[in-house]
Amino acid sequence: MKSVLVLALCATALAPAMAQDATAQEWAPSEPVTIVVPWAAGGSTDTVTRVVAEELSEALGQTFVVLNQPGASGSVGTRSVWEAPHDGMMIAAGAAIDLGTYPVLGTLDVPLEDWRLYLHVAQPSLISVSADSDWEDFNDLLEDLQDGGDAITVGSAGLTSATAVSMQAIESAADIDYKQVVYDGGNPAVTSTVAGETQMTAQTAVEQVDMIRAGRLRPLAVMAQQPLELEGYGTIPAITDFLPDAAVAPNYFGLFVPADAPEEVLSSLDQIWEEQISNSEALKTFASERGSLFSPSYGEEAVEAAMPYLSINAWQQYEGGAAPNDPSEFGIPRP
Structure with a gap:
């Protein structure tokens, strides 16, 4: 400028x-x-x-x-x-x-x-699950997204939301099955995963940080090519560590x-x-x-x-x- x-x-x-x-x-x-x-x-x-x-x-x-x-x-x-x-x-x-x-x-x-x-x-968007989930890292989640069993439910804010774009990017890089559950915004979408209404979310970091720091959400990956250092939590690995071809920006x-x-x-x-x-x-x-x-x-x-x-x-x-x-x-x- x-x-x-x-x-x-x-x-x-x-x-x-x-x-x-x-x-x-x-x-x-x-x-x-x-x-x-x-x-x-x-x-x-x-x-x-x-x-x-x-x-x-x-x-x-x-x-x-x-x-x-x-x-x-x-x-x-x-x-x-x-x-x-x-x-x-x-x-x-x-x-x-x-x-x-x-x-x-x-x-x-x-x-x-x-x-x-x-x-x-x-x-950036974060791939996160409830803190009491059995998924400890993104590879664990990816295996279940790919296993062809019951579709994993994903808390989303709608068609062009951070979750929708993130899940489509993952889907383009890997054969996965999931079901988006749509809410009126990112905050209720994140809350749905905390409350157990959905099994994961991929909304933005800003919508998740409070629940992450409170120990209610477990972030597994950031939709970026570099890891995210989140103040008060630590390092969240990049999605490209697991899926090198995932489209991120x-x-x-x-x-x-x-x-x-x-x-x-x-x-x-x-x-x-x-x-x-x-x-x-x-x-x-x-x-x-x-x-x-x-x-x-x-x-x-x-x-x-x-x-x-x-x-x-x-x-x-x-x-x-x-x-x-x-x-x-x-x-x-x-x-």
Whole structure:
């Protein structure tokens, strides 16, 4: 991001640059701004969005209110933002993979290019089981997933959730049998495994860390190419230690604003991301404590960062028959 800004300053005179800075400060919302979290309270999107809302409230001197609106794997809440006036007063939150996959699934006919992305953290998924489970490591679980007996039940937040994508990645690398049990969000999906309603989950680390530290969940693998050092627990091995061909990439979360929102809204958010979110101690602490990667970006840089995991998800959905539309029609390359 810094190199882009330097080039921009070199290419323009000082006065226009000062005018651009002034424009970035023009957005002064006169009433609270709503951030729609399209999942139940307590999940990965909800918890980090509340941290970001506080940062935005401080930056703009106006309250940013988080509204939970779950349904249809996140598309209901996101649709409500798209169908509202594109004036910056309603902003969507979520995972970039969901936003980009909605058109492929046919649940929301709005391509990624019609949104401006503001990302903050990447959240890896963990393959976890109840602490009193007989599965001691991922190899033990994998054997039972492959044995052709009763399908293992998996607590999931829905079609494009972290669990769904993770299980499809494992399925692509190994012949397994399982049954997803869908809940209204990541938090109830994780709770289902703790309570014994389901036998495992693959939701994000942020949704599991409290139960892991409390000794209620046992993490067997992280959906990444490197192990995860989880504060207060220890090392969780990478899924590629067991399945080298498993498709993994960072799962980025953020805020999404219609790209045709007023220029003063977008330029203000650009500047806030550049100057404040990228240096946010609150978000850095959140990432450190919740097993996340602090990696803010916005605009085209954000799209580039999110695309690897988005590509994995969109093509898995399409080739698995869950999505009717070809991802390439929406500019999503095959991973």
